Amino acid sequence: MKIIVLIKQVPDTDNVKLDTKTGTMIREGLGTIINPLDLNAIEEAKKISEIIPSEINVITMGPPAAEEAIKEAIAMGADKGYLVSDRKFAGSDSWATSMVLAETIKKTGNFDLILAGEKAIDGETGQVGPEVASMLDIPFSTYITNISVKDNGVEVVRTVEDGYQNQFLPFPCLLTVLSNINEPSIPNLEGKIKARKYISDKIDSSKLKIEDEYLGLKGSPTRVVKISTPKIQRQSSIYKGSEIDDGIKDLIKELQKMALI
Amino acid sequence: MGKNILVLGEIRRGKILNVTYELIGKAKELAVKKNEKVSVLLLFDSIDKKPEYLFGFGADKVICIKNKSLFFFNQEIQISVISHMIKNINPEIVLCGATSSGRTILPAVAGKINTGLTADCTGLDIEESSGLLLQTRPAIGGNIMATIKTPNHRPQMATVRPKTFSIPQRIDKSGEIEYINLDKKFFESKIKNLSFTDLNSDEKNIQDLDVIVSGGKGLKRAETFKTLYNLAELLNGGVGASRPTVEAKWIKYPHQVGLSGKVVSPKLYFAIGISGAVQHLAGMQTSEFIVAINKDPDCPIFKVCDIGFVGDLFQVLPKLITAIKEKKRF
Numbered sequence: 001m002k003i004i005v006l007i008k009q010v011p012d013t014d015n016v017k018l019d020t021k022t023g024t025m026i027r028e029g030l031g032t033i034i035n036p037l038d039l040n041a042i043e044e045a046k047k048i049s050e051i052i053p054s055e056i057n058v059i060t061m062g063p064p065a066a067e068e069a070i071k072e073a074i075a076m077g078a079d080k081g082y083l084v085s086d087r088k089f090a091g092s093d094s095w096a097t098s099m100v101l102a103e104t105i106k107k108t109g110n111f112d113l114i115l116a117g118e119k120a121i122d123g124e125t126g127q128v129g130p131e132v133a134s135m136l137d138i139p140f141s142t143y144i145t146n147i148s149v150k151d152n153g154v155e156v157v158r159t160v161e162d163g164y165q166n167q168f169l170p171f172p173c174l175l176t177v178l179s180n181i182n183e184p185s186i187p188n189l190e191g192k193i194k195a196r197k198y199i200s201d202k203i204d205s206s207k208l209k210i211e212d213e214y215l216g217l218k219g220s221p222t223r224v225v226k227i228s229t230p231k232i233q234r235q236s237s238i239y240k241g242s243e244i245d246d247g248i249k250d251l252i253k254e255l256q257k258m259a260l261i
Numbered sequence: 262m263g264k265n266i267l268v269l270g271e272i273r274r275g276k277i278l279n280v281t282y283e284l285i286g287k288a289k290e291l292a293v294k295k296n297e298k299v300s301v302l303l304l305f306d307s308i309d310k311k312p313e314y315l316f317g318f319g320a321d322k323v324i325c326i327k328n329k330s331l332f333f334f335n336q337e338i339q340i341s342v343i344s345h346m347i348k349n350i351n352p353e354i355v356l357c358g359a360t361s362s363g364r365t366i367l368p369a370v371a372g373k374i375n376t377g378l379t380a381d382c383t384g385l386d387i388e389e390s391s392g393l394l395l396q397t398r399p400a401i402g403g404n405i406m407a408t409i410k411t412p413n414h415r416p417q418m419a420t421v422r423p424k425t426f427s428i429p430q431r432i433d434k435s436g437e438i439e440y441i442n443l444d445k446k447f448f449e450s451k452i453k454n455l456s457f458t459d460l461n462s463d464e465k466n467i468q469d470l471d472v473i474v475s476g477g478k479g480l481k482r483a484e485t486f487k488t489l490y491n492l493a494e495l496l497n498g499g500v501g502a503s504r505p506t507v508e509a510k511w512i513k514y515p516h517q518v519g520l521s522g523k524v525v526s527p528k529l530y531f532a533i534g535i536s537g538a539v540q541h542l543a544g545m546q547t548s549e550f551i552v553a554i555n556k557d558p559d560c561p562i563f564k565v566c567d568i569g570f571v572g573d574l575f576q577v578l579p580k581l582i583t584a585i586k587e588k589k590r591f
């Protein structure tokens with residue numbers, strides 16, 4: 001089997017600090033990591049390949065520095081990595097990103113399964129998985145928390161608002177995963193050594209069948225026209241020690257105002 | 262019919278979701294500004310209200326597609342029917358709830374019909390100069406708001422978070438109903454729905470609730486969640502959780518609030534023994550009223566709360582519960 005995992009390099013918001021004046025994240029000096037849910041996707045690919053031997057390919061679209069993400073994936077157990085990088089891709093929205101990823105996937109040959117994260121922690125759109133599947137015209141499912149591989153497809157559990165939906169999808173198909181599908185493992189020494197020497201396959205726009213007008217910012221249907229920092233103003237009333245009883249009285253009044261009691 | 266705004270109604274196992282009414286109301290507001298009509302597309306097998314019921318919220322036309330394969334959610338069928346209908350109706354704007362279904366279907370539709378899509382909007386408006394849809398959404402964990410336009414592609418599409426807009430007062434108003442019969446090929450799918458298991462009552466969707474009582478690592482052990490359930494029950498709410506408590510298996514994943522869990526915006530949110538890491542705040546900071554209980558006076562949750570108690574939750578919580586019970590008795 002061949003499994004493709006789509007991975008995205010994102011700023012490491014775990015170490016993020018907030019600018020106390022503006023309330024925004026300070027992005028400078030943040031390291032980068034593989035999008036956390038994509039680690040779950042890599043882990044799941046590994047779990048599947050333990051049952052049915054599979055070649056795991058990771059694909060990332062990003063700046064040249066995203067090579068680091070590929071090395072990390074190799075260390076975790078991926079077999080092969082493609083770095084899709086070109087200045088012309090800059091400013092891509094989810095449609096334009098999906099277009100490039102879908103064309104890259106077509107170029108890299110037949111596959112059985114594509115795994116992606118449900119969403120990325122930076123853009124948080126959660127659109128790339130479904131858009132790639134639709135551009136490849138293959139069945140897909142989302143919010144996946146369990147995968148079992150059958151002869152000609154997968155049985156999955158989608159965890160949605162009101163319950164757990166079991167679906168069967170034939171190969172080739174795409175799945176987006178949630179974090180509780182598994183526990184990503186830490187790369188072992190062997191993996192790290194392999195990763196250090198690994199050089200990914202590079203793909204740029206000249207290798208893809210996409211006209212320039214569909215690339216990057218120019219090819220993106222959506223435009224960000226304004227960024228603002230919402231400052232939710234709250235009059236915090238803080239009660240400590242002996243004030244707590246008064247605080248509870250105030251809270252009760254609020255609950256009555258809200259008609260909750 | 263002239264230009265119109267299309268709302269994709271959501272009917273989940275026979276029940277129209279509230280987000281449908283919310284979006285029709287908002288669509289009407291936008292349509293008035295653009296002098297357009299509001300159409301609603303409903304895909305269902307059974308439905309708990311007559312389609313005519315939607316006129317009163319602002320719909321001018323309701324287009325119905327009824328088929329037994331539409332009872333359970335099947336993304337492939339939804340996508341093929343909706344893409345086809347969008348091409349036929351040719352709306353200026355398409356709005357859909359940012360539910361698990363909407364967030365699954367719409368990106369694929371955008372991929373099929375080659376247009377833009379803005380996810381999880383919390384604000385919609387019409388730009389006066391251009392008539393374009395202004396779509397505002399939180400980004401980077403709610404720390405910034407981005408306003409997005411789709412200048413050259415049609416339709417302009419957005420998924421909108423449930424409860425962003427309120428359900429409009431229903432008025433007496435009529436409209437047009439159309440039932441469409443599509444070829445049976447639209448209802449065929451390679452995806453098979455095998456079964457559906459409802460959440461247990463303790464797993465009910467916290468995004469639908471007005472009151473959420475959430476607990477964090479400060480609860481110390483799984484049992485403490487029982488006390489949170491007691492408080493939640495008194496206020497007719499449910500229980501939420503921070504990620505570490507889910508990882509520790511004190512409570513199940515559907516309860517997780519935050520960046521990698523659910524985004525909630527209830528009337529009242531309790532953060533009990535939760536420090537208020539950015540990833541948690543991302544999931545709850547737009548709640549209307551926030552109450553925090555934490556023993557550490559410097560923890561970030563106190564910066565976003567309306568009422569904060571600096572103290573031991575094992576003392577404050579019982580006091581609070583007793584006080585509420587007292588009040589409820591009278």
Ligand SMILES: Cc1cc2nc3c(=O)[nH]c(=O)nc-3n(C[C@H](O)[C@H](O)[C@H](O)COP(=O)(O)OP(=O)(O)OC[C@H]3O[C@@H](n4cnc5c(N)ncnc54)[C@H](O)[C@@H]3O)c2cc1C
Binds near residue numbers: 517555572
């Ligand atoms: C990519 C990523 C995604 C994440 N997504 C999420 C997410 O979706 N949701 C989420 O919640 N987190 C998420 N996290 C984790 C997040 O960074 C924090 O680690 C987490 O929110 C902390 O949970 P907590 O507040 O329960 O625990 P802690 O930070 O350990 O806080 C426990 C608090 O309890 C207080 N306390 C202890 N004992 C008592 C007592 N007796 N009485 C009163 N107070 C007490 C302490 O003072 C402390 O403030 C994510 C992290 C990453 C990197």
Ligand SMILES: Nc1ncnc2c1ncn2[C@@H]1O[C@H](COP(=O)(O)O)[C@@H](O)[C@H]1O
Binds near residue numbers: 009119124
């Ligand atoms: N630039 C990218 N390169 C590779 N995969 C991506 C990229 N952007 C998004 N993805 C995949 O799509 C998922 C959802 O991302 P998003 O739609 O940006 O929230 C991620 O978890 C990745 O699996």
